[in-house]
Amino acid sequence: MTLEQKINQDIKAAMIAKDNARLRGLRAVKAAILLAKTEKGHTEELSTEAEIKVLQKLVKQRKESGEIYKQQNRDDLYTIELEEQQVIEEYLPKQLDREAVATIVKDIIKTVGASSVKDMGKVMGLANQQLAGQADGRTISEVVKSLLSE
Numbered sequence: 001m002t003l004e005q006k007i008n009q010d011i012k013a014a015m016i017a018k019d020n021a022r023l024r025g026l027r028a029v030k031a032a033i034l035l036a037k038t039e040k041g042h043t044e045e046l047s048t049e050a051e052i053k054v055l056q057k058l059v060k061q062r063k064e065s066g067e068i069y070k071q072q073n074r075d076d077l078y079t080i081e082l083e084e085q086q087v088i089e090e091y092l093p094k095q096l097d098r099e100a101v102a103t104i105v106k107d108i109i110k111t112v113g114a115s116s117v118k119d120m121g122k123v124m125g126l127a128n129q130q131l132a133g134q135a136d137g138r139t140i141s142e143v144v145k146s147l148l149s150e
Helices: 003-017 020-038 048-071 075-089 098-112 117-130 137-148
Strands: none
Touching: 003 020, 020 048, 020 075, 048 075, 098 117, 098 137, 117 137
């Protein structure tokens, strides 16, 4: 079952349950998937990697919006963003914690032979490939910087 089919089923279930928060998040995912499918250069079906990128983008948007609403003391809007973010994250692969990311990055550094921050580009390229969907880019970047600057 594709992600799109799963989302459609879950939208029906959320409508029956009258779960508005879940329904908002699921509709956002459905809209983003439809948009990604109609972009130039995409085929009929999205690959799993493309689906993960779409979901990560949505989560990132919710986090950024939530931070802005929190700064502006708009707790009502912050709550909405947080609810949607939680629904979207259910469809992402389990995120690795910082220690697990550091372990994988250390192995990459050994493999590449990186020794300073100048080699960050090499390490980041491989790290982003290996950790796609399992960690966000900001966390990977912070871990790589800290390990290379030691």
